[in-house]
Amino acid sequence: MADIYTYLQPWITVLIWSTIVSWVYKDNRIFRVATVAMVAGGSANGILVNLDSYWNKGLLPIVNGTKPLMIVPVIISFMLFAVFFTRYSWLARIPTLTMMGISMGVMLSSVIGAQVLGQIDSTMTAITKGTGNVFGIINAILILIGVVCSILFFTYSKEHKGIYGTLTKYGRYFLLASLGPTWAGEVSYHMDFFIQYIQNIVNALRLFLPI
Amino acid sequence: MLNPWEVKGKTLFEKLGGIHWFWIGLLLAVMILIPILHPLGLPITTTPWTVDAYNAIINAPDDKVIIWEDLWGLGATAAAEAAHTAVMRILFANNKPFIMYSEAPDNPQLQQYITEKVLKTAEAQGKVYGVDWVQLGFIASGEAAIVSVAENLHSAFKTDYFGTPIDKLPLMAKVHNYNDMGLIISSFGSTTWIESSVRQWYIKYNLPIVSYTMTGGATISVAYYPNKGVVGIIEGGRGGAELEYLGKVYGIAQSQTDAKTLSFITIAAVIVIGNISYFGSRGRKEGEG
Numbered sequence: 297m298a299d300i301y302t303y304l305q306p307w308i309t310v311l312i313w314s315t316i317v318s319w320v321y322k323d324n325r326i327f328r329v330a331t332v333a334m335v336a337g338g339s340a341n342g343i344l345v346n347l348d349s350y351w352n353k354g355l356l357p358i359v360n361g362t363k364p365l366m367i368v369p370v371i372i373s374f375m376l377f378a379v380f381f382t383r384y385s386w387l388a389r390i391p392t393l394t395m396m397g398i399s400m401g402v403m404l405s406s407v408i409g410a411q412v413l414g415q416i417d418s419t420m421t422a423i424t425k426g427t428g429n430v431f432g433i434i435n436a437i438l439i440l441i442g443v444v445c446s447i448l449f450f451t452y453s454k455e456h457k458g459i460y461g462t463l464t465k466y467g468r469y470f471l472l473a474s475l476g477p478t479w480a481g482e483v484s485y486h487m488d489f490f491i492q493y494i495q496n497i498v499n500a501l502r503l504f505l506p507i
Numbered sequence: 508m509l510n511p512w513e514v515k516g517k518t519l520f521e522k523l524g525g526i527h528w529f530w531i532g533l534l535l536a537v538m539i540l541i542p543i544l545h546p547l548g549l550p551i552t553t554t555p556w557t558v559d560a561y562n563a564i565i566n567a568p569d570d571k572v573i574i575w576e577d578l579w580g581l582g583a584t585a586a587a588e589a590a591h592t593a594v595m596r597i598l599f600a601n602n603k604p605f606i607m608y609s610e611a612p613d614n615p616q617l618q619q620y621i622t623e624k625v626l627k628t629a630e631a632q633g634k635v636y637g638v639d640w641v642q643l644g645f646i647a648s649g650e651a652a653i654v655s656v657a658e659n660l661h662s663a664f665k666t667d668y669f670g671t672p673i674d675k676l677p678l679m680a681k682v683h684n685y686n687d688m689g690l691i692i693s694s695f696g697s698t699t700w701i702e703s704s705v706r707q708w709y710i711k712y713n714l715p716i717v718s719y720t721m722t723g724g725a726t727i728s729v730a731y732y733p734n735k736g737v738v739g740i741i742e743g744g745r746g747g748a749e750l751e752y753l754g755k756v757y758g759i760a761q762s763q764t765d766a767k768t769l770s771f772i773t774i775a776a777v778i779v780i781g782n783i784s785y786f787g788s789r790g791r792k793e794g795e796g
Contacts (some may be wrong), residue, residue, distance in 0.1 A: 305551050320528075336582075338581065338613060338722065340614070341612060341616075342612040344617070345612040345613070345749060346612060346647065348645075348648055348685050349645055349646070352638060352665060352666065353646075353690060356665075387697050395738050398648075398651050399649070399650065399651060402707070403650060403703070403706060405711070406706040406707065406710035407706055408711045409712045410702065410705045410706045410709070410731075410735075410736070411702060411705075411706070411707075414710075414731075414735045415735075418730075418734075418735055446725070474726060476723070477723065478698070478723030478726045479723065479728045480723070481720075481722050481724070481725055481726065481742070481743070482721030482722050482723050484586075484771075485583075485586045485721055485722045485723075485742065485743060486746050487770055487771070488743065488763075488773075489536065489585045489586075489587040490536075490539065490544075490765075490770070491539050491585070491763050491766045491767060491770070493542055493583040494536060494539045494543060494766070495763070497545055498540070498543050498544065499742045
């Protein structure tokens, strides 16, 4: 025997989704309440999860003595609150720059290999390595032409006209062609929401109707 | 323009482009509703990158553990659920132990939500938490967190998502750092996160990555596929449907694929109609000019 929650839950789901979807008709109070509730819920959850993480990974090791040196990053992180005091607001730059430094350091140590050398290597050697058939070679040549033309499109020191202008024009076409699949992926992502919404309505109706 | 019956434009071409959005939305809803009520069983084709992703998962080294990083939240659940479920079921079916962690604060609850559903499937029967899989929960710092996890997993996480000390979980005794990891599954709602994964997991630690992307991230992932770090790509709900077919773990993605196919045909038709309207109207205006 199903409990009342089994019957209510699908309808609550549909109701909440519908408050968001109501914007499609026009901006309205229900939609605004729903968005504020969504942001508030997300923020509350984010704060709690981060506080929990801060306690477990930052404060607890100091309290139980396993990592006393964690006091250093904890003090640095607390400096962020200095932004609320005009006299000491400059202190907030220290944790900001520390985080930026760590992120940049972690990223820069491998960005050359991954996104510069690796990509150039793939582009240049694809023709020789190929895939063993003529289509693989044609594909590799197209990629090379596309890369060169697209890079030329981003040059600003020379006017885009004549043969050079033709190349940059093709570069623009290649860029637009690459944006197509990205946009299609975006549409697909949002269609998932719509399909899920319809699915939720059907699930809710199936509790009462033989469909 | 709130009145759905109102059609803008004077000529036929202009009127074609002035159809109220309500009718397009309604048409889409009907096209989605039909296969949900009566599945059509439209054929599903598999892409080479999903096949490669599937092969990478089932052929992951048995003596190593699969690490699964999740960077998506509540907003991406509709797109993520199908493939996430399929990947978990395939991992269970092939006895591949895995460790999940989250890089988004609201992701651990969603991992748990999907896990509860997966545990009811046939593939999950007999699987034991702590032995066959572990859910570690949230870790902050994005790309820097990858380094932390790769260098010393036991330092990055002291407890799992449920508060159990990780030293008490048998699976965690097998993995300490990147030397014990065989494959990375990187799932993300951001378009460009794969660049961070490649920079760290592949360039620094030489670990292969299965990119599981929710939005247009496949176009970025493909720059690193197949031999620059990314060994396979799972593209959102479509990738989920392909995985269900490849792994014979049929579920929600297969049932949603019919709806998606019909809705995309509708969208394509609307785009064609929009272009006919645009060029027809323009040609007429130029003619008048």
